Amino acid sequence: MTTLLRTRELGKRYRRRWALRDCTLDIPAGRIVGLVGPNGAGKSTLLNIAAGQLAPSAGSIEVLGGHPASGPAQLAKVGFVAQDTPAYAALTVADHLRLGARLNPRWDAAAARNRIERVGLDPAQRTGTLSGGQRAQLALTLGVAKRPELLILDEPVAAVDPLARREFLQGLMEAAAEYELSVLLSSHLVTDVERVCDYLVVLVDSHVRVAGDVDELLSSHHRLTGPRRDPGTLPAGQHVVSVSHTERQTTLLLRAESPIHDPAWTVSRVGLEDLVLAYLSPPTAAGRPALEVLR
Amino acid sequence: MIEFHLDARSGVSPYLQLVRQVRQALRLGLLREGDQLPTVKDVVARLAINPNTVLKAYRELEHEGLIAARPGVGTFVTRTLSDASLAAHGHLRHELRRWLSRARQAGLDDESIEALFMTTFRAAAEEDIA
Amino acid sequence: MIWLTWRQFRVQAAVVFGAIVALAVVLVVTGRELADSYAAGLAACTASGGCSAFLTNFLRDHDAQYYGLAAVTMALPGILGVFWGAPLVSRELETGTHRLVWSQSITRTRWLAVKLGLVGLASMLAAGLLSLAVSWWATPLDEAGASARPRLSPVVFAARDLAPIGYVAFAFVVGVAVGMLVRRALPAMAVTLAIFVALQIAVPLWVRPSLLPPVEATVAITPENLRGIGMSSPDGTARELTIAVEESGSWILDSDTVGADGAPVGALPAWFSECDPIMLTGPPTDPAVRNCFDRLAEEGYRQHITYHPGSRYWTFQWLEVALYGAATLAAAGFAFWWLRKRLC
Structure with missing residues (x-):
């Protein structure tokens, strides 16, 4: 199977600050990958590097087997919908489609026109007067009609209302199904990621905290509740993600490759949102208020 | 459809x-x-x-x-599920009704009935697997 | 990419080229009248013996248009640098649209190359057109004013022939490069204007005079070459002589009266105050005037002049274009380097 994204100790530094560090990932093609993490965790940086918009300061990266900024051929393979979905305010919707047609060798003009019509955009309207949701739809149309193999979206629906967000995700998934697109998108809305993604990458503090197939992540993570005890005494192969204690009880969220048989624990499954939130909290902060979310 | x-x-x-x-x-x-x-x-x-x-x-x-x-x-x-099982529905539903009314007579409220049903259902399912 | 650049640029292009073409039409119409009246006036005054009065009047009558057009021609490169160059990339960076266009199947190098090439050539065409129209219109006035305001003198030089094309290329590319550094349109426009104005002052003052070694000459002061006597000190005692060089249209850089030993004199001798009122106005045949010139010559007073002869006009035009052209290429090289290495 070909690789969608392959990075080795990838890093990006701005002056003294590392925006992304030691990022090593292997994501197979054909996936819809969700990148989650708090603001400033390095999501945009990683996506911009993958889209060839930004040069890394360390490590290596391969996207669909090629180097991101290697030339027009690689740019044609990867679509990119940038954060806040920028558009030329003075140009019309039709102008933007023309821009896409002029600048992309594999442009699908019919698909672009159909999409614009279906989402109800007026081709003669200037994009400066479009709503955030409409602009996002235009950006998605440009990204899809380019006919890339991979579409990268940086927080595409962060600033739009729930209805527009749903419509956007519908359009995105439809395109993914129709053209067998791989998708790499960042979001801080775990519910969206849960709905559309089958591969998850959690970035915290410019480091990758966890990455993997969503189903595998869900089946390998467990919530354990039982009498209070020290998490250091757990058997090998069980990695604590988060801990919280009350006077008598200990609640653990852990990752284990094999089933848990210890009868002292009550084992329950973990939803994706709780899983993500557990990884977003600092791992050593047992008992801190930040872990309230786990109860 | x-x-x-x-x-x-x-x-x-x-x-x-x-x-x-x-x-x-x-x-x-x-x-x-x-x-x-x-x-x-x-x-x-x-x-x-x-x-x-x-x-x-x-x-x-x-x-x-x-x-x-x-x-x-x-x-x-390619196949329907209705024919064989539908016939059994009537009888099962009737038994369930009777069970429900007995449960109420025993003083269980809706929530307790639901909890009892679900725990028994799950336990039975787990036994089947095991 | 050409289509997109044109689509973004066409309104500005229409405004500027519309204005220039309109001005050019006016200049063609009035320029022919101007040339006719110059030719007629010159013929008349040559027939009647003296042309200095006609030339003075002719120049004075057209001063407003002459300097006005020079100002417009000199300002255009700055305007285009500020309004076309500075926002070209900075506006995209400011509104984030660079991320839209860079994610199409086109390298950013090509994107910048097309933008720079197309808009840059348009700005050179605009400045070239304006300069051509103005230079043609002003031909009679430049001829009439060859000694009073030679074409090589800074104000005229910058508004004639090739120089404005060099200026506009430079102003435009510097505007683009500054915009990439500053990343915001308004500050970029201000910085571009400041750089352009500073160079327009610095180059004629300190750079252009030394592009070629100037000619130095020490000449006798004669009724033929004495053009003016000015005061060079506030109390009115020291006098400064304005002496014309033989070649017309020369750009005088330095002009000092020197004594017998060849060193510049701080002030002319006291007796000269008697000559001052009559040397320029009195007829050269007047013995008193004659005496003044003779006495200056006897006491060894001569004029030391450093100048660029008028024949160097085209050499200087090409040198100016080459100078600004080299600066333009350097700025463009920087812009591409910055785009690839730093601008992310």
Whole structure:
């Protein structure tokens, strides 16, 4: 199977600050990958590097087997919908489609026109007067009609209302199904990621905290509740993600490759949102208020 | 044609929800042999979910022998679930009614009845697996 | 990419080229009248013996248009640098649209190359057109004013022939490069204007005079070459002589009266105050005037002049274009380097 994204100790530094560090990932093609993490965790940086918009300061990266900024051929393979979905305010919707047609060798003009019509955009309207949701739809149309193999979206629906967000995700998934697109998108809305993604990458503090197939992540993570005890005494192969204690009880969220048989624990499954939130909290902060979310 | 919906709060994974909705429709006679299922593209365009989820659900149903994909045409129902089991429904429902009224006489409220049913149901299911 | 650049640029282009073409039409119409009246006036005054009065009047009558057009021609490169160059990339960076266009199947190098090439050539065409029209219109006035305001003198030079094309290329590319550094349109426009104005002052003052070694000459002061006597100190005692060089249209850089030893004199001798009122106005045949010139010559007073002869006009035009052209290429090289290495 070909690789969608392959990075080795990838890093990006701005002056003294590392925006992304030691990022090593292997994501197979054909996936819809969700990148989650708090603001400033390095999501945009990683996506911009993958889209060839930004040069890394360390490590290596391969996207669909090629180097991101290697030339027009690689740019044609990867679509990119940038954060806040920028558009030329003075140009019309039709102008933007023309821009896409002029600048992309594999442009699908019919698909672009159909999409614009279906989402109800007026081709003669200037994009400066479009709503955030409409602009996002235009950006998605440009990204899809380019006919890339991979579409990268940086927080595409962060600033739009729930209805527009749903419509956007519908359009995105439809395109993914129709053209067998791989998708790499960042979001801080775990519910969206849960709905559309089958591969998850959690970035915290410019480091990758966890990455993997969503189903595998869900089946390998467990919530354990039982009498209070020290998490250091757990058997090998069980990695604590988060801990919280009350006077008598200990609640653990852990990752284990094999089933848990210890009868002292009550084992329950973990939803994706709780899983993500557990990884977003600092791992050593047992008992801190930040872990309230786990109860 | 069946129209899918998703309940994000149910805790049941999306693919399983789709599988259950097809089975349910088959049981209730809403889907019959020869009926076409919506295409993957139509389902994801409606629900905004991952295409692989729909593919996985369809694969599972195909594996169960309920549906079959005809390349280039679509996915069709090959078998119904209604005939054999529907006949048994009436009798079972009658017994359940009687059980429910006994439970109320014993002083259980709705929530207790539901909890009792679910725990027993799960325990039985686990015993079956084991 | 050409289409997109044109689509973004066409309104500005229409405004500027519309204005220039309109001005050019006016200049063609009035320029022919101007040339006719110059030719007629010159013929008349040559027939009647003296042309200095006609030339003075002719120049004075057209001063407003002459300097006005020079100002417009000199300002255009700055305007285009500020309004076309500075926002070209900075506006995209400011509104984030660079991320839209860079994610199409086109390298950013090509994107910048097309933008720079197309808009840059348009700005050179605009400045070239204006300069051509103005230079042609002003031909009679430049001829009439060859000694009073030679074409090589800074104000005229910058508004004639090739020089404005060099200026506009430079102003435009510097505007683009500054915009990439500053990343915001308004500050970029201000910085571009400041750089351009500073160079327009610095080059004629300190750079252009030394592009070629100037000619130095020490000449006798004669009724023929004495053009003016000015005061060079506030109390009115020191006098400064304005002496014309033989070649017309020369750009005088330095002009000092020197004594017998060849060193510049701080002030002319006291007796000169008697000559001052009559040397320019009195007829050269007047013995008193004659005496003044003779006495200056006897006491060894001569004029030391450093200048660029008028024949160097085209050499200087090409040198100016080469100078600004080299600066333009350097700025463009920097812009591409910055785009690839730093601008992310």
